[in-house]
Amino acid sequence: MFEFITVRELYEMILSNQPMETDSLEYVELEGWVRTNRNSGKIGFIALSDGTYFRNCQIVYEKETLKNAEEVAHISTGSSIHVTGKLKITPEAKQPFEIVATAIEVEGSCDEDYPLQKKRTSFEFLREIPHLRPRANTFYAMFRLRSILSMAIHEFFQSQGFIYVHTPIITGNDGEGAGEMFRATTIDNDDFENDFFGKEAYLTVTGQLHVEAFAMAFRDVYTFGPAFRAENSNTTRHASEFWMVEPEIAFADLEDDMDLIEDMVKYCIQYVLDNAPEEMKFFEQRIDKECIKRITHVRDSHFERMTYTKAIEYLEEAIANGVKFENKVYWGMDLNAEHEKYICEEIVKGPVFLTDYPKDIKAFYMRLNDDKKTVAACDLLVPGIGELVGGSQREERYDVLEAMMKEKNMTTDTLQWYMDLRRFGGCKHAGFGLGFDRFLMYLTGMGNIRDTEPFPRTPRNLKF
Amino acid sequence: MFEFITVRELYEMILSNQPMETDSLEYVELEGWVRTNRNSGKIGFIALSDGTYFRNCQIVYEKETLKNAEEVAHISTGSSIHVTGKLKITPEAKQPFEIVATAIEVEGSCDEDYPLQKKRTSFEFLREIPHLRPRANTFYAMFRLRSILSMAIHEFFQSQGFIYVHTPIITGNDGEGAGEMFRATTIDNDDFENDFFGKEAYLTVTGQLHVEAFAMAFRDVYTFGPAFRAENSNTTRHASEFWMVEPEIAFADLEDDMDLIEDMVKYCIQYVLDNAPEEMKFFEQRIDKECIKRITHVRDSHFERMTYTKAIEYLEEAIANGVKFENKVYWGMDLNAEHEKYICEEIVKGPVFLTDYPKDIKAFYMRLNDDKKTVAACDLLVPGIGELVGGSQREERYDVLEAMMKEKNMTTDTLQWYMDLRRFGGCKHAGFGLGFDRFLMYLTGMGNIRDTEPFPRTPRNLKF
Numbered sequence: 001m002f003e004f005i006t007v008r009e010l011y012e013m014i015l016s017n018q019p020m021e022t023d024s025l026e027y028v029e030l031e032g033w034v035r036t037n038r039n040s041g042k043i044g045f046i047a048l049s050d051g052t053y054f055r056n057c058q059i060v061y062e063k064e065t066l067k068n069a070e071e072v073a074h075i076s077t078g079s080s081i082h083v084t085g086k087l088k089i090t091p092e093a094k095q096p097f098e099i100v101a102t103a104i105e106v107e108g109s110c111d112e113d114y115p116l117q118k119k120r121t122s123f124e125f126l127r128e129i130p131h132l133r134p135r136a137n138t139f140y141a142m143f144r145l146r147s148i149l150s151m152a153i154h155e156f157f158q159s160q161g162f163i164y165v166h167t168p169i170i171t172g173n174d175g176e177g178a179g180e181m182f183r184a185t186t187i188d189n190d191d192f193e194n195d196f197f198g199k200e201a202y203l204t205v206t207g208q209l210h211v212e213a214f215a216m217a218f219r220d221v222y223t224f225g226p227a228f229r230a231e232n233s234n235t236t237r238h239a240s241e242f243w244m245v246e247p248e249i250a251f252a253d254l255e256d257d258m259d260l261i262e263d264m265v266k267y268c269i270q271y272v273l274d275n276a277p278e279e280m281k282f283f284e285q286r287i288d289k290e291c292i293k294r295i296t297h298v299r300d301s302h303f304e305r306m307t308y309t310k311a312i313e314y315l316e317e318a319i320a321n322g323v324k325f326e327n328k329v330y331w332g333m334d335l336n337a338e339h340e341k342y343i344c345e346e347i348v349k350g351p352v353f354l355t356d357y358p359k360d361i362k363a364f365y366m367r368l369n370d371d372k373k374t375v376a377a378c379d380l381l382v383p384g385i386g387e388l389v390g391g392s393q394r395e396e397r398y399d400v401l402e403a404m405m406k407e408k409n410m411t412t413d414t415l416q417w418y419m420d421l422r423r424f425g426g427c428k429h430a431g432f433g434l435g436f437d438r439f440l441m442y443l444t445g446m447g448n449i450r451d452t453e454p455f456p457r458t459p460r461n462l463k464f
Numbered sequence: 465m466f467e468f469i470t471v472r473e474l475y476e477m478i479l480s481n482q483p484m485e486t487d488s489l490e491y492v493e494l495e496g497w498v499r500t501n502r503n504s505g506k507i508g509f510i511a512l513s514d515g516t517y518f519r520n521c522q523i524v525y526e527k528e529t530l531k532n533a534e535e536v537a538h539i540s541t542g543s544s545i546h547v548t549g550k551l552k553i554t555p556e557a558k559q560p561f562e563i564v565a566t567a568i569e570v571e572g573s574c575d576e577d578y579p580l581q582k583k584r585t586s587f588e589f590l591r592e593i594p595h596l597r598p599r600a601n602t603f604y605a606m607f608r609l610r611s612i613l614s615m616a617i618h619e620f621f622q623s624q625g626f627i628y629v630h631t632p633i634i635t636g637n638d639g640e641g642a643g644e645m646f647r648a649t650t651i652d653n654d655d656f657e658n659d660f661f662g663k664e665a666y667l668t669v670t671g672q673l674h675v676e677a678f679a680m681a682f683r684d685v686y687t688f689g690p691a692f693r694a695e696n697s698n699t700t701r702h703a704s705e706f707w708m709v710e711p712e713i714a715f716a717d718l719e720d721d722m723d724l725i726e727d728m729v730k731y732c733i734q735y736v737l738d739n740a741p742e743e744m745k746f747f748e749q750r751i752d753k754e755c756i757k758r759i760t761h762v763r764d765s766h767f768e769r770m771t772y773t774k775a776i777e778y779l780e781e782a783i784a785n786g787v788k789f790e791n792k793v794y795w796g797m798d799l800n801a802e803h804e805k806y807i808c809e810e811i812v813k814g815p816v817f818l819t820d821y822p823k824d825i826k827a828f829y830m831r832l833n834d835d836k837k838t839v840a841a842c843d844l845l846v847p848g849i850g851e852l853v854g855g856s857q858r859e860e861r862y863d864v865l866e867a868m869m870k871e872k873n874m875t876t877d878t879l880q881w882y883m884d885l886r887r888f889g890g891c892k893h894a895g896f897g898l899g900f901d902r903f904l905m906y907l908t909g910m911g912n913i914r915d916t917e918p919f920p921r922t923p924r925n926l927k928f
Contacts, residue, residue: 006625006683008625031714031715031891032683033680033681033889034889049681050683051627051679051681051682051683051684051714052625052682052683052684078888078889079889080714080715080889080890080891107715107891107892108860108886108889108890108891109889110887110888110889111887111888114888114889129881130677131674131677131881131882131884131885132677132888134677134678134680134681134682135680135681140681140682143627143629143678143681143682144627144682146628146630147622147627147628147629150618150628150630151618151622151628154614154615154618158611158615161470161472161516163515163607163608163611164610164611164614164615165607165611165918166610166614166690166707166917166918167918167919168705168918168919168921169633169667169690169692169705170646170692170704170705170921170926171926171928172926172927172928173928180650182634182648182649182650182660183648183649183650183652184646184647184648184667184692185646185647185649186644186646186647186694188647188652188653188654189652189653190652196646196694196696196704196923196924197921197923197924197925197926198924198926199926201926203633203648210595210918210919210928213594213595213596213598214598214607214918215515216497216598216599217497217513217515217598217599217604217607218515218516218598218604218607218608219470219496219514219515219516220515220516225689225690226630226633226689226690228633228634228648230650230660232660240634240660240661241632241633241634243630250495250515250544251495251544251571396572414928417593417595417928418595418928420595421595422572423574423575424542424574424575424578424596425497425498425542425543425544425572425573425574425578426544426572427495427544427571427572428571453630454629454630454631454632454674454678455631455632455674457632457634457661459660459661460660460661460662461661462634462635462636462661462662462663462665463636464635464636464637464674464878464881464882
């Protein structure tokens, strides 16, 4: 007589106005966790979360109906329970339906020192209990969104024939210049010849170099996995461990790269709006009231393209017209956030790719332009946060790459294999990197990268 | 007039007998890498791979037609080229079509010391050049299969509402007992208080403990990511870095767990047969002529369930009947490969779950059965390789878990958070671990785990 059902199934059935298929659907069985339990003696209400849907399910219980009414009245927040009851449609109420309980059993009780009581708790406090915080609304929304956005990434690339490559986490390359690295080791001294790998081993800062090798076999490839930075910086945008999306496309130039970035960003935004509507509505109501408007605008915008040199001209013009910046503007500088914000929000008023940056402020593998001063790089700036994606066409000419590495004082020995890709049927190719956790910050308006990650790792902070 | 097309599009169009939609389709433009180039003076043939399809595309060129015929005749294996030409259907020939070139241009030549010449090369040799081996047939098949199997995993779990959790790579838990661990560090001494995280940090050996915390919020979750073992063992089945799939289901017991494992294995097999037919055919022809038959049989089998105790009885009976094993058989032992093979291939003659192992040979978190001697664990054995998946129902009773940890001489301080999950609305739950790389070995018959991984890491071996 009782049919097991999830809260998601109930909401989807009722919100889509599907007729009840059988009588049995009126009687349901649910399992989940108590978010709140309040009662007025005769009648009580439990807000139940079963993990399948963002919204809770209201359970109504009456003292007279339940055998264990006294026990049920004292079920504490956080407990896991089994409920059987009758489904009642409530079109007039806040929630579209409720379950009138015929039986409620406690499976796992919840101790009094449970840190997630009804009162609102700060994100800082919740970071101390990463094992429990997915049960708090904001994180319950965030981590479902994180799962959905992961699938958006996979589906976008797979639907276009890209091959997913598991680039290595432990790497022998130290010369990538992308940041400070952790070492992976089994010793506690510097006798690296006797370490596990017989030499120094690092945790990867980027899968790009490795994935380039695969682009030379499969044409279109991507990697999506963890990356690391051992930088001792405690900002809201830096974590020691995070996930990166790094596609690489062969027989492609910077224009193709920017087309791909634009397509991917728009696809992901649409995917999230389609597949996480409840969660996005929550972020809009509680975290950032502009978030849906902002990403919808980006989805519907043409992404402008502007050279770095042109951007500097605009900034100089702005200064001449009285706009004040904290930092000096000159050709060759690395743009500051204030400059990116001005270009994006005041000049373009929408998403913009800045391209062709001075070679001295960019990585060694970016393709040198004919002017010999700039490289074929692009940064995607979006209103609200600035840089979201960085990409480039890669240097495919062996001699030019070698000269650039020399110019940047890099040793070539650990990267000879990478250089050799240029000698063995190399071709024009390009790629980019998207910081997955920062993308989540952008979509939701969450202000701290630690609040997008299941178990965030930062300097002197390793919780479990 | 020329339409850019991929080799996959050509094969799919022609093998499905789709009519040419427009005249323009007769003239095509291709880019890719030369696998072989042979010519007899007047006429030449290039086998072209463009990375999109397992089979090559045959390019025919005639000395009289090409402006640069002399250059084309000398294009070396590995070079990247652009081809324009006319599509010619060849129903009588080995390949269903060919491209009669009107122009061939070299984009990137290939030096003479290119290690992948026509002659067949050993897997051992190819492991020395992981940046180039995806271009060799076996690895070209393997790494596309790896990408496809990854999607099979995601699609299986996502279609059932599971939440994908990025469990951390760097962990503070050292007591999981699953094997030797790497440390992640920025120092070269043992002053861990001054290390990056202010304490010892390790590379994860399993995401299970972390993902259990998420199962208590989302009910059904999975993690799919890298895991590490710092074991100094050079076998064909062990790598220092590999990928694991670890689902966890709440309000579920061992039976539910085995149902899930069976569904997943069958789904993945079907997915691979549907989405990688060319690759699987290659493995059947070149690597293991039984592989398709073996996995098809598993897909079509009911997975038997047998207790460990019953298995011991069968083995003792076999010994009484004259069957010889290298290792002694007794209740309480960890089964050896020969025993698993006998149970699976001689007794059951198909896939079988062994269940309810002695507690002393299993992990601390497995649920103690009422007999107090065994735990609710299961290992899936399949014909051909033995153990493929290991799972268990987890101990949800705080006091029983605590006693088991004490019995196994574990310190509880770094795992208090994990134990607390039992105090705060814990519930019956279960999960399992699938070694993703070993699953690839099983599907293809490849004999060495190093040949399923893009850049394999093993003791004293860290290539790039």
